[in-house]
Amino acid sequence: MKLSDIYQPVQEDLASVEAELKLVSQVENPWLSELLEYSLKGGGKRIRPILTLLSARSYNYDIDTLMPMAMAVELMHLATLVHDDTIDNSAVRWGRPTINKLWGTEQAVLLGDYLFAQAGELVAKTDNLAVIKLLPHTLMIITSGEIAQSRSAFNLEQTREHYLHRIASKTAALFILATESGAILSDAPKEGVRIMIDYGRNLGIAFQIVDDILDFIGTEEEMGKPVGSDLSQGTLTLPAMLLLERYPGEDNPVKQLFQARGGSQYVSQAIEQARNSPIIEECFRVAAGYCDHACQRLDRLPDTEARRSLYELADFIINRRV
Amino acid sequence: MKLSDIYQPVQEDLASVEAELKLVSQVENPWLSELLEYSLKGGGKRIRPILTLLSARSYNYDIDTLMPMAMAVELMHLATLVHDDTIDNSAVRWGRPTINKLWGTEQAVLLGDYLFAQAGELVAKTDNLAVIKLLPHTLMIITSGEIAQSRSAFNLEQTREHYLHRIASKTAALFILATESGAILSDAPKEGVRIMIDYGRNLGIAFQIVDDILDFIGTEEEMGKPVGSDLSQGTLTLPAMLLLERYPGEDNPVKQLFQARGGSQYVSQAIEQARNSPIIEECFRVAAGYCDHACQRLDRLPDTEARRSLYELADFIINRRV
Numbered sequence: 001m002k003l004s005d006i007y008q009p010v011q012e013d014l015a016s017v018e019a020e021l022k023l024v025s026q027v028e029n030p031w032l033s034e035l036l037e038y039s040l041k042g043g044g045k046r047i048r049p050i051l052t053l054l055s056a057r058s059y060n061y062d063i064d065t066l067m068p069m070a071m072a073v074e075l076m077h078l079a080t081l082v083h084d085d086t087i088d089n090s091a092v093r094w095g096r097p098t099i100n101k102l103w104g105t106e107q108a109v110l111l112g113d114y115l116f117a118q119a120g121e122l123v124a125k126t127d128n129l130a131v132i133k134l135l136p137h138t139l140m141i142i143t144s145g146e147i148a149q150s151r152s153a154f155n156l157e158q159t160r161e162h163y164l165h166r167i168a169s170k171t172a173a174l175f176i177l178a179t180e181s182g183a184i185l186s187d188a189p190k191e192g193v194r195i196m197i198d199y200g201r202n203l204g205i206a207f208q209i210v211d212d213i214l215d216f217i218g219t220e221e222e223m224g225k226p227v228g229s230d231l232s233q234g235t236l237t238l239p240a241m242l243l244l245e246r247y248p249g250e251d252n253p254v255k256q257l258f259q260a261r262g263g264s265q266y267v268s269q270a271i272e273q274a275r276n277s278p279i280i281e282e283c284f285r286v287a288a289g290y291c292d293h294a295c296q297r298l299d300r301l302p303d304t305e306a307r308r309s310l311y312e313l314a315d316f317i318i319n320r321r322v
Numbered sequence: 323m324k325l326s327d328i329y330q331p332v333q334e335d336l337a338s339v340e341a342e343l344k345l346v347s348q349v350e351n352p353w354l355s356e357l358l359e360y361s362l363k364g365g366g367k368r369i370r371p372i373l374t375l376l377s378a379r380s381y382n383y384d385i386d387t388l389m390p391m392a393m394a395v396e397l398m399h400l401a402t403l404v405h406d407d408t409i410d411n412s413a414v415r416w417g418r419p420t421i422n423k424l425w426g427t428e429q430a431v432l433l434g435d436y437l438f439a440q441a442g443e444l445v446a447k448t449d450n451l452a453v454i455k456l457l458p459h460t461l462m463i464i465t466s467g468e469i470a471q472s473r474s475a476f477n478l479e480q481t482r483e484h485y486l487h488r489i490a491s492k493t494a495a496l497f498i499l500a501t502e503s504g505a506i507l508s509d510a511p512k513e514g515v516r517i518m519i520d521y522g523r524n525l526g527i528a529f530q531i532v533d534d535i536l537d538f539i540g541t542e543e544e545m546g547k548p549v550g551s552d553l554s555q556g557t558l559t560l561p562a563m564l565l566l567e568r569y570p571g572e573d574n575p576v577k578q579l580f581q582a583r584g585g586s587q588y589v590s591q592a593i594e595q596a597r598n599s600p601i602i603e604e605c606f607r608v609a610a611g612y613c614d615h616a617c618q619r620l621d622r623l624p625d626t627e628a629r630r631s632l633y634e635l636a637d638f639i640i641n642r643r644v
Contacts, residue, residue, distance in 0.1 A: 027466070029466045029469060029470055031469050031470065031473045032465075032466050032469050032470075035469070083431055083432075083435060086427075086431065087427065087428040087431055087432070105408075105409065105427065106409040106472050107469065107472065109405055109408065109409055109431055109434075110405075110409070110465045110468050110469050110472070111465075111469075112431075112435075113405060113434075113435075113438065113461065113465045114461075114462060114465040114466065114469075116435065116438060116439075116458075116461070117438075117458040117459075117460075117461035117462040117465065118458070118462060119458075120442055120457065120458030120461070121455070121458040121459055121462065124451070124454055124455045124458060127451060129446070129449060129451075129454075132446055132454060133443070133446045135442065136438075136439040136440070136441075136442030136443040136446060137439075137443055139435065139436075139438070139439035139442070140436060140439040140440060140443065142435075143354075143432045143433075143435045143436040143439065144349070144351045144354050144436065146432050147351060147353050147354050147357070147429065147432050147433075147436075148351055148353065148354075150428050150429065150432070151353045
């Protein structure tokens, strides 16, 4: 199933979100405008705004309130990517040079700051104190998770709990922001809000696990960035953890990579070994488990087209290759 | 006059702000906690929270609402400094190593993001939509100004208007946030809010001009950072502009520095030339003009101790050497 089929119930409004996002680059400062334009026309799938709109669709759906929120979750996402790429010194994202590669660290840090602020300004437009409070709270969780990730680089002493905590912070928190805000802004009953929070959290965790799998099995062309990026940066993801568990010898390539704090030959070996083992399938099973969990209570939502889309989105996330 | 004498009308509450700021570092993530603790015990003068409290003191002063706001303006300030130092690759601030120097770019970018978010969370606690909207708006202005500054580095074709626009964005915007929020949160009448906005803007501009002067006439010991930092980074400030105007020959050190895009001998020459000319005094006169302008309409505020402090603060800002 294609993503565009899935978001069909909110297709028109998503197009409006896209159009409004383009307008964000229309600012007086020509340098800032250039940076914004480039970063807004990247290859994002807009999954987070889709989630906000779909989460609201079963209730009191008011696009005027939802529009700034849907834009804000996407801008938050873009801001974190711009800062991540800068921090990781990444040269390529979505098959094109990153902001930091083209304009340098300075511009990338400032652009990220601007995008965070723009997200804040948009959320404030909802005039809804509950969702206004969610935004900074989410950013605090994300940055705290990123700090934990960077301080754990090349550390072999990490448990699966550490991993889950990290991806819940760095990825699922923003998915929760997307779904929870959609539910709140459409006056969903308390149970509906709770269900959408759970959906966002579990979907976000599944999404990140699949991302981490794709870093092993994807191609650079599909992903628009180099394969093995996580390993190269010393980030211990689920496939790497399972490799360590299953092949505990001293010649384990992940172990060697982490002990040497680098070495592209180990990265290639680890990818090769994972691809030729049942580990990848096992990781997909773990991700699928989170998707199942995400959908577990969706049957308590009103039976709408949008609800069907939420089920389909969980399927899409497991089967995606980009 | 000492700063502590000036903020006497809000002294106790400022001590509470300070105590509450310390608590910001009490987070679960030990690495984040370490970064926060270090950055919060820096040598800041806390002028922005002082402004928030003093701006409210003449009206309906409620410390419970003002406390999160006063903390937020300081955290915003700290966040911009952490990112600025990272961008500029500065090694020293307040006479001690910077965050980026001690922990690297990655941690510094993430800490700055966290501080912005923490400021947002605090402002949201005021439950006041008007001030909530001011925060992201201010950050957008600041980053836009910083982008303009970095893109204008080593550019000799800048007018005094460019300079004023830049410092209004990068410095005065945060002073306005401090004063305007204090006025709004204390239910100041519309005219009172306008007066405090004007005060903040003009005081902020004066503050930055003095900062730019100190970069020429201060000592490293007083400032806690190297002399001539602005020139080294190619930032054209008022003293440098006046040097260019007064000594238009090809051997003007600022001209040579900017054309060569560096050269510490030119930095020393420019500082020497400015110190031995009437330029510094002229810059102080410009700054004093903004301070006068800041105070111009203060007589329309209620005649309180706090109003006297606002006058004194303007004096302090002109006469400060740190």
